[in-house]
Amino acid sequence: MIMGAGARAEDPQAEVILKALSAARPDLQYEQPRPSPMAGLYEVQVKGGPLLYIDADGRHFIAGDLFAVQKSGFVNLAEQGRQKERAELIAAVKPEDMIIFAPENPKATIAVFTDVDCGYCRKLHSEVAELNELGIAVHYLAFPRAGLGSPSFRKIASAWCAKDPGAALTSLKNGEEIPENVCADNPVAAQILLGEKVGVNGTPALVLEDGTLVPGYRPAKELAKLLGIE
Structure with missing residues (x-):
């Protein structure tokens, strides 16, 4: 679901983040923020742009992929999420x-x-x-x-x-x-x-x-x- 300026989200913190992003860049469209695997950060996908990891107040964000450090190596958690979404979107095509x-x-x-x-x-x-x-x-x-x-x-x-x-x-x-x-x-x-x-x-x-x-x-x-x- 694509959210824009004035859009509302069920999570109050997600609404705060959307308002902050839309006020700063109303020309962009954002998917609904959701909690990220890293405590204290939400992830927001910019339509046609990067994945953002943003604090709960919507004041600071990092653009890029989030990795988990595991014994087997570095695991790209952002790509895992994209991979799951791709599979679902393709499976939905008639x-x-x-x-x-x-x-x-x-x-x-x-x-x-x-x-x-x-x-x-x-x-x-x-x-x-x-x-x-x-x-x-x-x-x-x-x-x-x-x-x-x-x-x-x-x-x-x-x-x-x-x-x-x-x-x-x-x-x-x-x-x-x-x-x-x-x-x-x-x-x-x-x-x-x-x-x-x-x-x-x-x-x-x-x-x-x-x-x-x-x-x-x-x-x-x-x-x-x-x-x-x-």
Whole structure:
């Protein structure tokens, strides 16, 4: 839930923090503050910005990740939280809003934010059959880097709106043209926002089932190893 100036929170201290942040920077949007693993500090996510660790009075904050010192090493608690949120957000996407290439009984599933005008996205797509043979299902989400209304947006939206979205997407990945058909109910704009929320800043970007974000292209066999598939 995104909170802005004038927003109210159930926790009185969270309300104090929101008021302080919104008064200082009313141009930003903040998620609801919640207690952090470190006593005395709350964590607040700035929409499109950093995670803040802020005192209960809203007077001082630190921007960055919070780590726990454990015998096994340093553990990034902030990334653990982001990972959990990513997994939940991706799991909430309806299957019919994705373009799916999957084997009959997948051993693992990856969500892939893709752009039809991205060279490494095309390279990854050329290995989808191999990924399927390895037992990996590929769930595509649209992320045209040029943004809403761009030629890339219109092309990828037309694939999502096609009678056979998988074939249309494959044609675009092969550099072929498809009829332009940007239907009103296409999910591309929503998926761009989703990508931004889960931390995508380039394509391809992969999200594993546990919420791990893997930026960039990975060969099929490397992905299988990463997923624990031999």
